[in-house]
Amino acid sequence: MDLPITITLMDIRAIVPELTLICVGLIIMLLDLVVKKKDLVALAGIAGTVLALFGTYKLYGVTDTQFVFSNMFVLDGYANFFKVIFYINLILTICISIKYMEIEKSSFGEYYALLLFATSGMMIMASAADLIVLYLGLELMALSTYILTGLMRKQPRSNEAAIKYFFLGAFSSAFLLYGISLTYGMTGTTNIKEIAFAISTLGIADNPIMYLGLIFMIVAFSFKVALAPFHMWAPDVYEGAPTSITAFMSVGPKAAGFAVMGRILMGAFGDMQAQWVTVLIPLAVLTMATGSIIALSQTNIKRMLAYSSIAHAGYILLGIIAGTPEGLTASVNYLMIYTFMNIGAFAIVIMLRSKGFQGENLDDYKGLAKSHPVAAALMLIFMFSLAGIPPTAGFIGKFYVFMELIGSGYTPLAIIAIIFSAISAFFYLRIVVYMYMKDAEQEIVLTQSPTMNIALAVTSVMVLVLGIFPSFLLYFVRYSIMGY
Amino acid sequence: MLKYILIPLLPLLSFIINILFGRNYIKNRAHWIAVPAILGSFVLAVSACIEVLNGKVIDINVYSWIVSGSFNVSVGILIDQLTAVMLMVVTSIGSLIFIYSVGYMHGDKGYYRFFAYLSLFIFSMLTLVMANNFLIMYLGWEAVGLCSYFLIGFWFHKKSAGDAGKKAFIVNRFGDFGFGLGVILIFLTFGSLNYMEVFGAAGGIVGQTITLLGYKVDLITLICLLLFCGAMGKSAQFPFHVWLPDAMEGPTPVSALIHAATMVTAGVFMVARCNTLFSYSQTAMNTVAIVGGFTAIFAATIALVQNDIKRVIAYSTVSQLGYMFLALGVGAYSAGVFHLYTHAFFKALLFLGSGSVIHALHHAKQDDEQNMQVMGGLKKHMPITYWVFILATLSITGIPFLSGFFSKDEILWQTFQAGDLGKFLWFLGALAALLTAFYSWRLIYLTFHGEYRGDTECESRIHESPLVITIPLMLLAVGAVAAGWVGIPPVFLEHGDKIGYFLAPVLGHPEGHGTHAQEYFVIASSIFVAIAGWVIAYIMYIKNPGLPEKLFSAFRPVHKVLFNKYYIDEFYDKTIVQPVLKASDKIILAFDVNVIEGVVNGVPSLIGVFSKGLRKIQTGLLSNYAAVMAIGVLCVVGYMFFMR
């Protein structure tokens, strides 16, 4: 008898970027045993990422959607674009980590390996064409980030953050599984395309069990992207985790969560759009409200940025609510912009951390403009961008999301979003006021390193360039999502 | 196209390089980047200008910034005759000021920072004048305001400098608010921000009204008044003039740049640019004319008694800007722009000249002396400065055949022709010209003539400023004398008023109804007041130096009011600043004196209370978080089944 060999060379080619990251991750763990200087390990990580990026670049030529591994894994512009976001996130995170992890005395080789694993998990999520693959990608990402959160073993805050993240994360993945199980039971398949087909042919869009399945999945994704009321973990975890990991988590898992949200909601549950929009609108409003309002009374900058990232998740969700390809384009565009501005802001937060000085209080930013004008100016750019003030990229991101939302007829929702966006400007500008108009209470020493400077240069330039020439990125996003 | 884009981009590049690498690498060599950049801009501007002279108008969209459905905002360049004049003024005066700054700021701690800000300032101003739509103009407008804040407060360790910077910024904020509203209203009305589209459609909305708080308001008048509100802020017209004299706290080249070539002319330029809109609204035009005429005389009276050398010139600027608005208001747009152009030269010269004086005294006394009462007799120590000062003064007072004479005379003549209101405003203008002549000569006599009134040891150390300072002065002096020759009125020279005809395609060319006899009368009276003011100053400060004291004591109340600038600052402090502070003290318990911070911390205080309450939900307990999630799931499920 002959075995039906279904794995072809094409299949392997499609997952080359993921394989590259995982292999480099494994190599790093081995290198870690022999290499004393962890900088080299980090550079190996960056090199691996660049290699994977090259792989994705090669695959970008494949404009047609391509299903491999028996329709388990999909390769399309949508997935590839998200992979680019993950690469950028990964490289920038490694750049800002090197010096910081030394100061935190947690400079392990595993740190970089886990970053690579987590990123490959996100990439698998973005490319998942089947709920099983989706689940595996999600767990690969989640388990790696749990460890990264608790990596500073000697610090109670880091331990606590890891415990909270782990338990609530596992709790939410139980919901995801239950949702998958119910959907599988109703449609008889775990494949995203086939689910969509089954829903329309069986006419079960109004079936209560389908509702439950859909809601449970939305809950799980909402947890990953920190939508209220499933956001409770985010402030605590963001505050307790190593700052570089906070930067990583505030972008990567969030983008991955939105990637699957876009794919599942629009791909699998396209026929149930009316249903999921009903659920998402209150979630979006609640998220924007929670994020912008509670951030006002924060005194710790990491916590403040955590609430800020919750609010941003709300804005990004708006594009998905718009429910059109253009809406999705606006959301993805926002995510890319958000990547740069958020990591940039965290990079400044990391610079303030020096030996024996935490540098996480808002008060530490007082008078920064006088002692360190360049750092203050960069922070000003990032804060303006997060607040959405032109000509920074943040404005462009918000503008397109709001326009698409209005275009789809959700004008009241857009107005609510604009109001919350105005409220959120206050806490961003407060930092600017602290930096430029207050006198310093103590001497601040900035921790600098070449990679950190590169990361800051890249993020700030991108924030400005994308703000002044937004059409290029938008065109790129449109081109990528076209086939989707 | 690249050529035109480079005009503003070169200074921007210089800003970026200086701000990034200035601190550690460039340091005292900042001018090696900034000066070539501005000279490059100047050369490109000249070549663009030549193209415009040959009849070409450049109007290109460089790229679309935001495209969303029918909403399209593009970044574009418009170089027409008006822009060409502005480009010449900004880049030529800018270049001279840059070169001058090399000497003036030599050795300053923030040398690289100074050139960085200066470059950014020029970039903003060029953006403002080269825009082809209101949004980009607004961008330049705001950027100019921001740069002025940095530059006026450049010596931020001096408290007065920091305060002056804030004052300029905040006063401008009021005006800009009006301008912003005007731009929004334009967009709502015309659905576009592009100049050509807006001006083209302007005729169609004449007579339309909108209801505002129960009153019917003419739409185009409202737009014009809002725009003019912005112009009043930027161009320091009454009642927004208070920031400009305080702006003297900045380094002198900054004063020259703000007063002569850039910031203050932005308002005049904007009104001239929108002349199509303004021409449709007689109310708006009259407002512009009256505000301008009033400011011209009002500021001139204050300048009569000030003792700070830069302050006198500052009030003189406010007064001259009043003239420009007067011209715009009576429909003589090209006369206003002409005066803007000549004024740029002699005013820059006056400022840089006073800077040269301050610089010399600074080296002699190790102290920044700006009080004219302790100067005197500098003529023999600083001959070049003295002579360029004389030329500038002759020009500003309107002595025949110098720049200032032609432009000022053009304004007065056009005003005279404009009906009864025009006759009255002409009278104000002529009176202001008398005062101008007086205070300008007073400045010369107090500073350069007589005996030095400081200590003698110090006098011996006063000497002329270095060449890098005096050469720009001499070049500007040529401008102060000859720049006006492009606008010799037709009564003197056949085919005269070249600039008026050059600008006519954009600004129109009013055909006067006045006769030649009337024109000669106006010219004669201008010359008369110029000489009369000179003579009075001569009598009071050279012939009979005791006279001012006697006059002051005879008219003590008047002098006091004038010396204190009509108590406007105090008035604002009592009526606006203090009550706001008091009120906010009550509303917000922990209020900081700082106004901006008040906004940032104060407005959301209500939300802040709310926020503190909501924070308590985040208890830090894992079980509670899980419970919130579970309840959230239940709510979502319930909601979904309930809603469906």
Add this chain to the structure above:
Amino acid sequence: MVPLNWYIILSAVMFSIGMFGFLSRRNLVIMFICLELMLNAVNVSLVAFSHYLQSINGQILVFFVITVAAAEAAIGLAIIIAYYKNNPTIKVDEINILKG
């Protein structure tokens, strides 16, 4: 032959018990066991569906869930131990330095 509904109801009940335990218990290890109960409830339903639908996907997912749960257990317990080394407690009520 046990009907499908019974399995589904069993799985729902198990899931609810697990969830209730997770919410009400205060010991980290017990909470962790409750999480495992929730996962296994899902496994029950997956296997039941798989059998009913005569499709192998469900059972494949069950294997993956079990494997991932094992990995999760390793990581979860490691995190609890790391915490315990710094603060000798596993009572969830005492873990609240991070709040607000």
